Amino acid sequence: MTSTFGAHLTAAAAETPSRTALVFEDRTWTYAGLERAVRRTVARLDKHGVRPGDRVVMQGAARPEALITLFAVTRMGAVLVPLHPQVTGGELAVVCEETRPVAVVADGGFPAGTGHRLSWADLHPAGDEGAFGDEDPAPPSFGPPAGSDVAVIAFTSGTSGRPKGVALTHDNLHWSMVNGLARLPFGEDDTALVSTPLAHVAVLGGLPQYTWARRGTVVLAPRFDPDLFVDLVREHRVTCAFAVPAMSALLARHPRFTGGDLDTLRWILSGGSPAQSATRELFRARGIGVVNSYGLTETAAGVTYSAPEAPAGSTGSPCPHVELTVVDPEGTPAPAGTPGEIWVRGPSVAAVYWTAAGPVPVTDGAGWFRSGDRGLFDAEGRLSVVGRLKDTIITGGENVDPAEVENALADLPGIVEVAVSGAPDPVYGEVVTAFLVVGATHPGGSPSLEDVRGHLDGRLARHKWPRRVRLVPALPRGATGKLQRTRLATLLDD
Known part of the structure; x- marks a missing residue:
């Protein structure tokens, strides 16, 4: 051969x-x-x-x-x-x-x-x-x-x-x-x-x-x-x-x-x-x-x-x-x-x-x-694969980079901060999850999952869209201001 x-x-x-x-x-x-x-x-x-x-x-x-x-x-x-x-x-x-x-x-x-x-x-x-x-x-x-x-x-x-x-x-x-x-x-x-x-x-x-x-x-x-x-x-x-x-x-x-x-x-x-x-x-x-x-x-x-x-x-x-x-x-x-x-x-x-x-x-x-x-x-x-040092989310066998989704959501109206991570799921392995910090004067109330997905329509392929949205008062950050991505999972239970 x-x-x-x-x-x-x-x-x-x-x-x-x-x-x-x-x-x-x-x-x-x-x-x-x-x-x-x-x-x-x-x-x-x-x-x-x-x-x-x-x-x-x-x-x-x-x-x-x-x-x-x-x-x-x-x-x-x-x-x-x-x-x-x-x-x-x-x-x-x-x-x-x-x-x-x-x-x-x-x-x-x-x-x-x-x-x-x-x-x-x-x-x-x-x-x-x-x-x-x-x-x-x-x-x-x-x-x-x-x-x-x-x-x-x-x-x-x-x-x-x-x-x-x-x-x-x-x-x-x-x-x-x-x-x-x-x-x-x-x-x-x-x-x-x-x-x-x-x-x-x-x-x-x-x-x-x-x-x-x-x-x-x-x-x-x-x-x-x-x-x-x-x-x-x-x-x-x-x-x-x-x-x-x-x-x-x-x-x-x-x-x-x-x-x-x-x-x-x-x-x-x-x-x-x-x-x-x-x-x-x-x-x-x-x-x-x-x-x-x-x-x-x-x-x-x-x-x-x-x-x-x-x-x-x-x-x-x-x-x-x-x-x-x-x-x-x-x-x-x-x-x-x-x-x-x-x-x-x-x-x-x-x-x-x-x-x-x-x-x-x-x-x-x-x-x-x-x-x-x-x-x-x-x-x-x-x-046995037990995790990832890098932050890539694998959802349904497809790789999704959190930074790419975060970049696409950065101009969502009323959003002050956004972070994206994977959350465990029995079907998809992980689901893309968006953590949003909303401004106090956000018009029309807090953004829904439908708002987030509508914002990404035409910007990212559908398998990269979040399946969950979590509104949080602040994102976890270290002393230098760097996002502590590993702590995002704790916000799901709050």
């Missing part, structure tokens, strides 16, 4: 051309058909002036055209920049400023950005099977990308309130797939269900890629809905699926969960944060294993995967091509059972963040990515 991203798809098309690779609603692609669609999309990108090294922003909607575009852009040596489907104009402007794309591929409802605007129909016209006759178009004149070339720039929340673009190379994505295949029980008879936006790193370098590498079938859902999820499992005899903890919690509490419609489902891969213990036990009782994982955008998806029978909270031991350590504040490895910061090193870890001013290192001089997450090893060498 070569390190060029998408090589596993080309190999599968040559070895098992007639096997079903992808299902979406009433459409089906064999491996040969999916490979043909990628080649034709490469030709259309070439026709529209996309060249190796160019950045192409793409709306990361859950649709087959997005998967085909992912393979086509990276195959020709260009760089895909996938974004959450709900991204706002302001957020897109930051991405375009940093990456300077030559094109934006999206539907008509997506905000305008810089670069040539391409619709899905421009790259994937109706009747595509006959668009080039019986022959594929002539391939572009440029050769395949190198393993060290950047394939994807995946944006993640940063500590400054400005999203950061993680530059994932073909090698990074290749080794992420090697790690996943070493830990997860995939076979050619597996059918995997994906029902998350395709901008998620667990899709870019995760479950569907592992499935295709083993010549299995991927069923793509247009959205997550518990009823639709159960329907697709039953209809396509799905054996495994990816779900962030919020999705798993909703499924476990759904009336159809205990019926026979999920009988083919063997296990669920939980990403974003570990599945809650109660949810995990409900799945176990149902005969469905839950595989917790630990990974970040900077590590190109998972670097640990638990066994389904592992203790609750465990995310498993490090994958074969990963070095992972837990260190104390001095950088010394912490003993088993003692929490510390999680550091990761290995070929799946990105080297730099992409910025308009030039690359910014992701790792230190020794190659360690200092995650900012707190974890500990048990006596068996299995990692």
Whole structure:
């Protein structure tokens, strides 16, 4: 298996051309058909002036055209920049400023950005099977990308309130797939269900890629809905699926969960944060294993995967091509059972963040990515994630930076101060919570949750909106005036 991203798809098309690779609603692609669609999309990108090294922003909607575009852009040596489907104009402007794309591929409802605007129909016209006759178009004149070339720039929340673009190379994505295949029980008879936006790193370098590498079938859902999820499992005899903890919690509490419609489902891969213990036990009782994982955008998806029978909270031991350590504040490895910061090193870890001013290192001089997450090893060498040194909120598997939300709420009428933090939630893991100090002369009474969310409409993607608002007389601050974010949780009980 070569390190060029998408090589596993080309190999599968040559070895098992007639096997079903992808299902979406009433459409089906064999491996040969999916490979043909990628080649034709490469030709259309070439026709529209996309060249190796160019950045192409793409709306990361859950649709087959997005998967085909992912393979086509990276195959020709260009760089895909996938974004959450709900991204706002302001957020897109930051991405375009940093990456300077030559094109934006999206539907008509997506905000305008810089670069040539391409619709899905421009790259994937109706009747595509006959668009080039019986022959594929002539391939572009440029050769395949190198393993060290950047394939994807995946944006993640940063500590400054400005999203950061993680530059994932073909090698990074290749080794992420090697790690996943070493830990997860995939076979050619597996059918995997994906029902998350395709901008998620667990899709870019995760479950569907592992499935295709083993010549299995991927069923793509247009959205997550518990009823639709159960329907697709039953209809396509799905054996495994990816779900962030919020999705798993909703499924476990759904009336159809205990019926026979999920009988083919063997296990669920939980990403974003570990599945809650109660949810995990409900799945176990149902005969469905839950595989917790630990990974970040900077590590190109998972670097640990638990066994389904592992203790609750465990995310498993490090994958074969990963070095992972837990260190104390001095950088010394912490003993088993003692929490510390999680550091990761290995070929799946990105080297730099992409910025308009030039690359910014992701790792230190020794190659360690200092995650900012707190974890500990048990006596068996299995990692548990126990918190975060950084303030990023993980809600429903999506990262939210408090500073970004605070900046967007700073001009809410009548607000003197605002702080944002995560509050524990049994479904979402955490919910975004806004703490507001209201001025004495605030017009129309104190702002409600609806006021806050209305203020953010068009400014931030919906998953970043607060689900709770707490009015407080003052924010907790230290002697120097610095916000003491860890004390915000105590205000919830006042």
